[in-house]
Amino acid sequence: MSCISENSYLTLCALLSDQIALSLPADKVYLAEARLQNLASQHTRGDINALIEKASTVAEDALRTELVEAMAINETYFFRDPILSESFLDTMIPTLLDKRRADKTLRIWSAACSTGQEIYSVAMLLDQHFPQLRNWQVTLIASDFSQSALSKAKQGCYGLNEMNRGLPARNMALYFEQQGLDWQIKTEIRERIRFEKINLIREWPEELPLFDIVLLRNVLLYFSMDDRLRVLRRVREQTVSDGYLLLGATESLEKSAGFIPAIPRSHRPFFQPV
Amino acid sequence: MANTHALVIDDSRAMRLILSDLLQQLGYEISEAGDGQEAMARLEGGDTLPTLALVDWNMPVMNGLEFIRAVRQQPCYNGMKLLVVTSEAEVSQMVEALTAGADEYLMKPFSSEALACKLEMMGLQRTERA
Ligand SMILES: C[S@@+](CC[C@H](N)C(=O)[O-])C[C@H]1O[C@@H](n2cnc3c(N)ncnc32)[C@H](O)[C@@H]1O
Numbered sequence: 001m002s003c004i005s006e007n008s009y010l011t012l013c014a015l016l017s018d019q020i021a022l023s024l025p026a027d028k029v030y031l032a033e034a035r036l037q038n039l040a041s042q043h044t045r046g047d048i049n050a051l052i053e054k055a056s057t058v059a060e061d062a063l064r065t066e067l068v069e070a071m072a073i074n075e076t077y078f079f080r081d082p083i084l085s086e087s088f089l090d091t092m093i094p095t096l097l098d099k100r101r102a103d104k105t106l107r108i109w110s111a112a113c114s115t116g117q118e119i120y121s122v123a124m125l126l127d128q129h130f131p132q133l134r135n136w137q138v139t140l141i142a143s144d145f146s147q148s149a150l151s152k153a154k155q156g157c158y159g160l161n162e163m164n165r166g167l168p169a170r171n172m173a174l175y176f177e178q179q180g181l182d183w184q185i186k187t188e189i190r191e192r193i194r195f196e197k198i199n200l201i202r203e204w205p206e207e208l209p210l211f212d213i214v215l216l217r218n219v220l221l222y223f224s225m226d227d228r229l230r231v232l233r234r235v236r237e238q239t240v241s242d243g244y245l246l247l248g249a250t251e252s253l254e255k256s257a258g259f260i261p262a263i264p265r266s267h268r269p270f271f272q273p274v
Numbered sequence: 275m276a277n278t279h280a281l282v283i284d285d286s287r288a289m290r291l292i293l294s295d296l297l298q299q300l301g302y303e304i305s306e307a308g309d310g311q312e313a314m315a316r317l318e319g320g321d322t323l324p325t326l327a328l329v330d331w332n333m334p335v336m337n338g339l340e341f342i343r344a345v346r347q348q349p350c351y352n353g354m355k356l357l358v359v360t361s362e363a364e365v366s367q368m369v370e371a372l373t374a375g376a377d378e379y380l381m382k383p384f385s386s387e388a389l390a391c392k393l394e395m396m397g398l399q400r401t402e403r404a
Pocket of ligand 1: 019020021022072073074075076077080111112113114115118143144145146149198199200201216217218219248
């Protein structure tokens with residue numbers, strides 16, 4: 001196994017910070033080694049230092065993309081953290097059903113969707129608990145910078161391990177079809193979601209609408225404080241003034257980000273614009 | 275701690291060992307049974323109702339489905355949650371298990387994390403996960 005030199009590690013950290021705002025701690029060398037081993041055997045005869053050097057040269061766009069995607073943390077699962085179901089069922093949808101009853105539109109964005117479990121959980125929640133939304137115009141957008149995560153999300157195909165984590169058996173029976181050893185979410189649910197490639201620290205598509213609900217979960221925790229605030233401010237601009245923001249269970253917010261807790265004095269990662 | 279007693283029902287001794295081990299790590303006291311009938315006998319003979327039973331699907335004498343039906347016919351066992359743990363991953367079987375009164379369904383092979391996650395979903399295990 002090839003080891004990463006100090007210099008290469010610094011190059012790698014700079015690259016990741018520049019490309020996706022991932023701020024890799026100094027003690028994660030072993031992680032980089034494990035994650036880049038495969039790519040290095042494909043491209044630089046197993047030499048990870050050479051891989052990093054190659055990927056950081058201007059001409060190697062494709063390789064750089066592959067390397068960055070290999071380093072991104074994609075961990076996700078269905079119905080992650082109780083706050084997801086709770087906030088949708090108890091607060092957000094009941095409130096929005098009332099507030100938006102005139103124009104009957106609802107826009108939801110999973111802004112770092114990884115392999116799709118988060119947005120599919122939302123789609124299942126809406127389908128199961130709010131049948132009245134069927135004659136509304138519901139826009140579900142799921143985005144990630146990672147093309148490989150997005151392709152998997154679009155397919156909506158999951159293995160046993162992923163199916164065993166967080167998905168109630170009832171949902172599995174209702175919304176999935178067996179495809180050999182894998183399970184695929186039914187087309188009628190898949191079709192409700194628009195998947196887009198969006199890097200949170202680059203330009204966002206102009207046609208991105210204003211959202212009633214933004215899920216920005218378990219992604220900012222890998223960013224530096226500056227990048228975190230920058231992204232949050234843009235998310236604030238992309239959220240309607242009576243909309244909602246959900247973060248990951250362990251994430252908190254600086255006041256200056258423009259959001260306050262949706263449930264006063266609670267420590268839940270559930271917010272509304274100031 | 276009271277309330278953390280699990281009944282592990284599986285005809286494979288190896289599987290019972292694995293499950294018991296994982297559950298012990300999660301703080302459960304364990305009793306075991308090799309089939310549904312033995313499990314019923316344990317329930318009838320025990321002083322306290324287990325919080326949870328892990329139920330294999332294919333077993334001799336009385337299989338998982340028959341056990342679930344028998345348990346759900348007796349209101350005094352209502353407080354016990356039923357988790358089917360099986361390598362049968364057919365939607366039709368899952369529906370059968372849920373209709374019969376199972377609370378959740380875990381497919382083999384599974385990770386310890388998946389088990390903990392299921393228990394949490396069943397309102398049994400509150401792990402403060404990152
Ligand atoms: C740990 S996953 C979280 C997935 C899901 N939101 C959840 O909470 O389970 C983080 C995701 O953020 C994505 N990501 C990281 N940096 C990003 C960036 N700058 N722009 C868009 N997505 C990014 C990664 O590709 C990964 O899929």
